Amino acid sequence: MLEIDGLTTRYGSISALRDASLTVGSGEVVGLIGPNGAGKTTLMGTIAGLLKPAAGSVRFEDRNVTGWAPDRMLRAGVALVPEHRRIFTDLSVVENLRLGGVTTPPRERSELLDEMVELFPSLEERWTTSAGYLSGGEAQQLAIARALMSRPRLLMMDEPSLGLAPVLVDVVFELIANLASRGRTLLVVEQNATRMLDVADRAYVLRSGEVVAEGTGDELLGQGDLFETFVGTGNG
């Protein structure tokens, strides 16, 4: 479904991402793990179109989508829940969701709103509240719901558990498992490596801008020391 080949992205003269290649199959849950500064967010941003790659290609559903602008990528079927959520705090909860569905036809949009209520019951209570007043956990749920409003065929999430209390981290991973069980295709960046490996079909390990390992959770964890070196402590 998604094929990344030799992707390189630079900030000025610094390559934040070097020759990265990976694939995500339809219905797969793929994790991207690695320490801070490994290039995970850069990779997500490049796929989503926020950053222009210096080299390499991005193919989605057999189309070359390299360098497409974010709004075009979204229309192609790829949605990103960005790092730090970036919900619109000046908009209410329901307005955030409606905007998430800006590309969906109005009738479908109201159906999707009902779906989101079902998936995230706690958001309904805050429906008309300004999104700036949401707690971290609610805000993360809103960010994910907002991305789902576009009916993406590939949903990418950048550090969905970042900055959340442990109990809310559980909620996020349950949600990922829930979405996975519904057959969604997910590409998820997580620092929380071991927990990510629990829910992911496969994962890639990034380090210093390069993909250094790939495999299922067991395969990666089986590498023991190597895994520790790549990911850091690996706990959490």
Added chain:
Amino acid sequence: MTELAQNIVDGLGRGSIYALLALGIAVIFGVMHLLNFAHGELITITGYVAYAAFLRGASWFVIAPLVLGVAVVASMGIEQVAFRWVRGAPDFTLVLTSFGVHFVVEAAFLMYVSASVKNFNRPGWIADTVDAGGLSFEIFDLVVIGVTLVTLVLTSLLLQRTMFGLALRASAEDFDAARLMGVRSDRVIRGAFALSGALAGIAAIFWLMRAGQTTPGAGITPMLKGVLAALVGGLGSLRGAVIGGFALGLAEVLLRARLPDAIAGLTDGVVFLLIALLFIFRPGGFVTVSHAERV
């Protein structure tokens, strides 16, 4: 008391025009981080359009919608010709570009039209007054206030109830996040310039009705008033821009009426002094905006 009430209506009338100009400036600043010093050129351009229409015998019933339409088209045209090339450039580049537009438009009218003042007729009713409860109000002020309130309500509905409004507000807060939602940056920026142009067009109708003339430099004063009102209100805040406009209008009229005759001529100076004081105590203006992301 009577005089105060009259001054307030007068000030609100003047403030209405400032509010419309400031709101247009705030809309553009919101999506592009551009402080548009070329905003007043919409009044210069529409001024010459009004003059040309007047020469052909058009009445204000024809001129007013014409001014509105031309302002929208000119605003979008300026975006296409000048501002789209500097999207995402540093703020300073954007400001310089807007100055450039201002000077180019002014020079174009100077070179290709005329340096002299072009006069046209004010509407016949402009000096009429209406008496109520022993007070006398200018009909013009009441019309300006009424039209402005309707415009503000419509603008608010547009921003709150439509997808374009949502996209505009979201883009003003976090442009990239809005693009990630599928908002087309091109459309939202063009839409913002259209809206800004429409607001300036309505302001221009009243500005020109009262002025009854235009010159190549006619845009400077309305631009300054609009920019000042937007700054006073809190740059980036739409609500603040409207509040700033009304506050500026009221301050000007009330000061001119209340200051001793000897210094009444210095009203503008006193207004600037008050603005300086405001910024000492509230550096962000009336309404503080925490984000204002840039394109």
